Amino acid sequence: MRELRIAAVGDVHLDESLRGRYRVHLRDIGEHADVLLLAGDLTRHGTLEEARVVADEFRDLPVPVVAVLGNHDHHSNHPAEIAAMLSEVGIKVLHDEAVVLDVDGARLGVVGGKGFGGGYAGKCASDFGEPEIKAFVGHTKRIADRWRVALKELDADRRIVLSHYSPVKDTLIGEPLEIYPFLGSYLLAEAVDAEGADLIVHGHAHAGTERGVTPGGIRVRNVALPVLGRAYGLYRL
Numbered sequence: 001m002r003e004l005r006i007a008a009v010g011d012v013h014l015d016e017s018l019r020g021r022y023r024v025h026l027r028d029i030g031e032h033a034d035v036l037l038l039a040g041d042l043t044r045h046g047t048l049e050e051a052r053v054v055a056d057e058f059r060d061l062p063v064p065v066v067a068v069l070g071n072h073d074h075h076s077n078h079p080a081e082i083a084a085m086l087s088e089v090g091i092k093v094l095h096d097e098a099v100v101l102d103v104d105g106a107r108l109g110v111v112g113g114k115g116f117g118g119g120y121a122g123k124c125a126s127d128f129g130e131p132e133i134k135a136f137v138g139h140t141k142r143i144a145d146r147w148r149v150a151l152k153e154l155d156a157d158r159r160i161v162l163s164h165y166s167p168v169k170d171t172l173i174g175e176p177l178e179i180y181p182f183l184g185s186y187l188l189a190e191a192v193d194a195e196g197a198d199l200i201v202h203g204h205a206h207a208g209t210e211r212g213v214t215p216g217g218i219r220v221r222n223v224a225l226p227v228l229g230r231a232y233g234l235y236r237l
């Protein structure tokens, strides 16, 4: 099986003022990549007007496009409508589920979802006390459980996890320590390590670092646009 070329970017935070400004960088993506992954925060404030710009920037590309939403895409309470607008132009939006793409006969599996926060082992929120804290931690736990199931059932030659929030601390270096619990959770890495994957990509941590690894040894890449400083990161599997 030949090497697969994965393009990924998150946190493009598009709005009407950026219309056409991102697409210009995607003209030759078919020569460099087999798939484009979008790691959430595609809009600024999660409005339908902004989502229309996202749909127009990423439609009709020569490679399949797979996306998850980010916290900004939830801000105006229209995540379902935004996902539907992206689906209409052929972008596959994942909600804690898998898609298997056929790339020249190779099965590329992508498990994706927004993820959530809570912090990292030893310094994290726990399932204790007020219902509000239990709800916060419970949201992350349910997501991690769904990823575990999706990965367990995934039948593919190569496996990628696409998230908005970060599963590890490595890729947060540069962010203030005080906000780590709002940038991701170790429970996400635990789920992926349990079932195995070849690569995890995430966004959300604009001031973080591109490269990291899970405790189980899986490559993690923070593809937030401000971290990459280029239109997309390219990773080989």
Ligand SMILES: [Fe+2]
Residues within 6 Å of the ligand: 011, 013, 041, 070, 072, 204, 206
């Ligand atoms: Fe962002």
Ligand SMILES: [Fe+2]
Residues within 6 Å of the ligand: 041, 070, 071, 072, 164, 203, 204, 205
């Ligand atoms: Fe975010």
